[in-house]
Amino acid sequence: MNAKDIIQPKVAALLPIYDRGNVTIFLTGDGEKVIIRKTCKTVLKNLARHYNVDLVAARKNCGRLLNKKLQVPIPLTSKILLIPVKFREKPLGKNDGALGYLNFFQIKEINEAKRRKCIVSFDNGVKIKVPITRETMEEYLKNARMVESIFLRDDISEHNNAVLPEERPAEIIYECICSEARNAVEAVLNETFAGIPPFR
Template identity: 30%
Template sequence: MDIGEYLEEELMAFIPVYLNMKGNCTAIYTYKGGEKYLEQSLRSFLNCLGRYFLMDLKESRKYYGDLLNINKLVPIPFNEENIFIPIKTRKPISRNDGALGYVNIKYIEKIEERVNGVDIFLSSNYKIRSLNSLKTVEKHINNGEIIKKFYNKKEKGIYEDIVFYDEYNKPATKGDIALLRQELLKIKETLE
């Protein structure tokens, strides 16, 4: 299955897991397709998502990290519907193991504090266990919401610029030139 199919099934979360006889793998949670396991690391899956969306993950983290004034654990907005927040889901066994999973803020139903972390309840009755505190998870969700608002404004601003240039990227008529001439003469009079 390719990345596009996971997105069509509405990707809710992906977290690192250890599977017997396979090692470091990724658990995928989709709204329509349920839970699946990939025999590739979370980092590899995340890079595939970045390539699918034609996105430089390093630059995205830098840009949105500067916006939020943080340099680690930055939410990743692939588009306005797929904004993923980092959540610590396990303790790494070895040096290169990742502990972070990513949850799409769109599918978070509620969060509940438990003894050693937080349960994040997703649509379709899935639960992700986080080792983060309730305060930390709430902070990540808030950061994701801030990025979502900023992302929507940024995309809207680009669209408005395109409409502006489309409207004014037409040949000038004699009437346009006459109006321009009148404005220039008025400016000249005020300067003299």
């Protein structure tokens, strides 16, 4: 799978996991799960660079609108509005980070789960359990709707959705998981996505 194959599908989520390091699951709008061997923070920066978005300015402007400094939704395009969500309860390393990013436009519904968690269902049929309450997640969605109404109007320019030319490798993807490595992370993927077991 090359870089264009990963950039073109709709972005559903960026989720941090551990697999021979601190890596990212790129969940596409089609439900495909691709391992990117970079941190969520790095993938987010490169995704923003691809769409010519200044993350600092985006967070500042949206934070001012919401009167918030943390968990501020990040608008990248008219179809990508990323909601920062706590995904890891206990990061192993001090700088590993706990946040994942869910695309507001790909979320279908939110359901309550046990132990102050909730289940996020995407349009692609994938469900994930996140360690925050349904009420908190609904608050995040409300904030995202406000950002959408102000920063992502219907007349937004579509130039940001252009695919990178062939001669310029995309910075978003550095190393995709190979077929041999898929077996090594199968247990992680099953634990995260398949019957939605509790976090450890």
